[in-house]
Amino acid sequence: MSVRLRLALSYAGFLMVAGTLLLVAVWVFLLRYVPDRAVLINRDDGLTGVFPVRSALLDVFAPRAAAVLAFLLVFGLVGGWILAGRMLAPLTRITDATRTATNGSLSHRIRLPGRNDEFRELADAFDTMLARIEAHVCEQQRFAANASHELRTPLAVSKSLLDLARADPDQDTGRIIDRLHTVNTRAIEATEALLLLSRAHQWSFTREPVDLSLVAEEAAETLLPLAEKRGVTIETGGDIAPALGSQPLLLQLVTNLVQNAIVHNLPDRGTVRVTTAVGPVSAVLTVENTGDVLTPHQVPTLTEPFQRGTERLRADHAGVGLGLAIVKTITGAHDGTLTLTPRPGGGLRVTVDLPAGRRPHPPCR
The missing domain is CATH 3.30.565.10 (Histidine kinase-like ATPase, C-terminal domain)
Structure with missing residues (x-):
């Protein structure tokens, strides 16, 4: 069962228990102050009679009590369903925002209005988390783009030097080797720094x-x-x-x-x-x-x-x-x-x- 249905049943059950206790209290009160039998005297003809008061009261009270309990059951289910829906509406917005974020849209924010209750605190915390994740993802994307550019540059220079040496065999190979060594050293330094920075958030010491x-x-x-x-x-x-x-x-x-x-x-x-x-x-x-x-x-x-x-x-x-x-x-x-x-x-x-x-x-x- 859904949470909304469970809450509605809980509300209805609470009303049924409260109504039953109230009716029991009324019945106990009636039993205490209403006699079991009553004597009726007719002054005109002097006739007397004994009538069972409690049994007659029970015949009248029981169906009405059952009707009240039935009303409370229906009222509790309908009212509980409506109240549960209103109370769980913020949770539904948070769930929708979570699904949206799961699909890759990190720019969506809940911005839950209303008073500062538990749901508002949860929504604000979720918005803050989304903002941090979005900033981190954007930073990682920029980092990946910059890293690709940084590593592509020395590789492109190395390729140009090799193409130059192949096209002109009379080139000074020593000078080309020195330039290749410099470019290769730079690429190694960039790679080591990238590895160090990529492990930065996993450091445990x-x-x-x-x-x-x-x-x-x-x-x-x-x-x-x-x-x-x-x-x-x-x-x-x-x-x-x-x-x-x-x-x-x-x-x-x-x-x-x-x-x-x-x-x-x-x-x-x-x-x-x-x-x-x-x-x-x-x-x-x-x-x-x-x-x-x-x-x-x-x-x-x-x-x-x-x-x-x-x-x-x-x-x-x-x-x-x-x-x-x-x-x-x-x-x-x-x-x-x-x-x-x-x-x-x-x-x-x-x-x-x-x-x-x-x-x-x-x-x-």
């Missing part, structure tokens, strides 16, 4: 205290050759900042930020500053660099996959446009907050706010 200051120093030391090659100075400092998370992932996060700050910097005598701090409930990592002036509308797009600035396009260490996207994903996996702010004199300031871990105990003296 044990959370443990990780000192961001040590992680920052390790990342800066690793990227020092790249910074020296580009004439960029790396400065590290700050307090011991224990964050709660995964050491390898946080090292990947800081490395991406520092590498991005080096690549997006001034052509010569640029600076990258990495600092750490600790708050009451958070550990804060800040990476800022000199560079081109960024407009406020450019900054929010930098964490989108395959977003490149002009400096990265002409750099000899061209990345694949996934560095900050991976940073954003790692930060979200650690329940942290990523903030990008353009510096007034040019460049970018990136702040990562992560849940704090326990501070290490000071050494005994």
Whole structure:
């Protein structure tokens, strides 16, 4: 049976029980105050008679009680069916919206009117879920389109180089091989970054205290050759900042930020500053660099996959446009907050706010 029919039967059954109890109460009342027999005296002729009052009352009461119960049964079924339909109408709208979403239309919203009851809360939660799914699907579609474009470009360049070598055997094969090596390296980097980003939402790791200051120093030391090659100075400092998370992932996060700050910097005598701090409930990592002036509308797009600035396009260490996207994903996996702010004199300031871990105990003296 449907829920509506079960509710209608429940309403009718409740009315039948309530009506039966009411009629029983009336009958008990009548039995208490009405005598079993009554004596009737005729004053004119002096005749007397005894009449069974209760039996006569029962003959009158029983059919009327049955009629009342029959009316309550019909009224309960009809009224219960109507009331159940009105009460389940919001659930029907939610079900229709679910079927619509199942068929692939994620733009549909319930927008249930009325007071804020349980059905309204369920409909609002469903609308919120649909909005998030739609945004996620759109993001995945953009990501797939951009990824296809990024992987197609090096393959197209490789094909052109091979066609050129085949058409002209007298070409300098060493130069062609060097270009093919560069293009192939770029394709491998793009593929590895794509694999890393595709597994980002499936990361499961044990959370443990990780000192961001040590992680920052390790990342800066690793990227020092790249910074020296580009004439960029790396400065590290700050307090011991224990964050709660995964050491390898946080090292990947800081490395991406520092590498991005080096690549997006001034052509010569640029600076990258990495600092750490600790708050009451958070550990804060800040990476800022000199560079081109960024407009406020450019900054929010930098964490989108395959977003490149002009400096990265002409750099000899061209990345694949996934560095900050991976940073954003790692930060979200650690329940942290990523903030990008353009510096007034040019460049970018990136702040990562992560849940704090326990501070290490000071050494005994």
